[in-house]
Amino acid sequence: MTTTPTPASGIAGDAASTPLVSMTDVNKHFGELHVLQDINLHVTKGEVVVVIGPSGSGKSTLCRTINRLETIDSGTITLDGKPLPAEGKELAALRSDVGMVFQAFNLFAHKSILDNVMLGPVKVRKLKKKDARDLAMGLLERVGVANQAEKMPAQLSGGQQQRVAIARALAMRPKVMLFDEPTSALDPEMINEVLDVMVSLAHDGMTMIVVTHEMGFARKAADRVVFMSDGQIVEEETPEAFFTTPKSDRAKDFLGKIL
Numbered sequence: 001m002t003t004t005p006t007p008a009s010g011i012a013g014d015a016a017s018t019p020l021v022s023m024t025d026v027n028k029h030f031g032e033l034h035v036l037q038d039i040n041l042h043v044t045k046g047e048v049v050v051v052i053g054p055s056g057s058g059k060s061t062l063c064r065t066i067n068r069l070e071t072i073d074s075g076t077i078t079l080d081g082k083p084l085p086a087e088g089k090e091l092a093a094l095r096s097d098v099g100m101v102f103q104a105f106n107l108f109a110h111k112s113i114l115d116n117v118m119l120g121p122v123k124v125r126k127l128k129k130k131d132a133r134d135l136a137m138g139l140l141e142r143v144g145v146a147n148q149a150e151k152m153p154a155q156l157s158g159g160q161q162q163r164v165a166i167a168r169a170l171a172m173r174p175k176v177m178l179f180d181e182p183t184s185a186l187d188p189e190m191i192n193e194v195l196d197v198m199v200s201l202a203h204d205g206m207t208m209i210v211v212t213h214e215m216g217f218a219r220k221a222a223d224r225v226v227f228m229s230d231g232q233i234v235e236e237e238t239p240e241a242f243f244t245t246p247k248s249d250r251a252k253d254f255l256g257k258i259l
């Protein structure tokens with residue numbers, strides 16, 4: 001959150017006002033479907049933005065354009081002021097800078113928890129094994145699963161696996177973390193353990209874009225709620241304003257269904 005920068009954590013970005021992720025007039029089509037329509041979204045360092053909206057409104061696609069899992073048809077996206085690279089080493093570096101946690105726990109099934117977290121630092125960041133192990137253990141500690149390090153993913157609960165997925169993304173020292181409905185595949189009793197880790201990251205100053213319908217998280221951690229509908233950003237508000245007095249009919253209608 002921008003209000004509580006704690007640079008000592010080592011996770012925070014620096015100046016709070018620099019735009020870290022900028023999407024300007026972004027358009028994208030899937031065939032006939034205009035899935036992103038003139039999207040303008042600027043996220044400053046340390047800011048936590050929650051993206052909310054009906055299924056099919058383009059939330060996942062928006063996230064995927066930021067680490068270039070999807071290309072765009074027009075407009076610009078910059079990270080730290082630089083346009084997203086299209087290929088090569090620069091694209092690999094971008095993928096390290098933009099950590100992503102998806103709905104389904106996408107851990108490597110045949111590698112231990114520790115190896116899952118060490119792999120990126122060793123292969124991509126070229127850390128020595130010992131340093132990668134220390135880093136990974138520190139992050140597993142941080143998300144509360146260090147005691148599971150030698151296990152295989154299938155031996156962990158969904159909530160534990162999702163916390164490992166967060167540790168794995170953090171191991172790349174990302175500038176921004178994208179979360180795409182990180183708790184929607186979890187059993188209800190495991191949702192909070194994942195949200196708690198995300199809230200703590202937010203408090204430590206991580207820049208985050210989070211697609212979620214978890215209002216508790218939005219109220220605790222978000223600086224801003226962005227409401228998407230039919231490929232458009234319809235409303236941008238503080239969580240308090242959005243949840244209590246949504247302006248547009250589309251937002252009112254949506255909130256009426258989820259609340």
Ligand code: ADP
Binds near residue numbers: 030033055057058059
């Ligand atoms: P959300 O995450 O808000 O549910 P998505 O970004 O996943 O929405 O999808 C937005 C729309 O784009 C949906 O209608 C979906 O069916 C469509 N869509 C998503 N990915 C593709 C794709 N690769 N090809 C064609 N259509 C897609």
Ligand code: MG
Binds near residue numbers: 059060180181
């Ligand atoms: Mg989605």
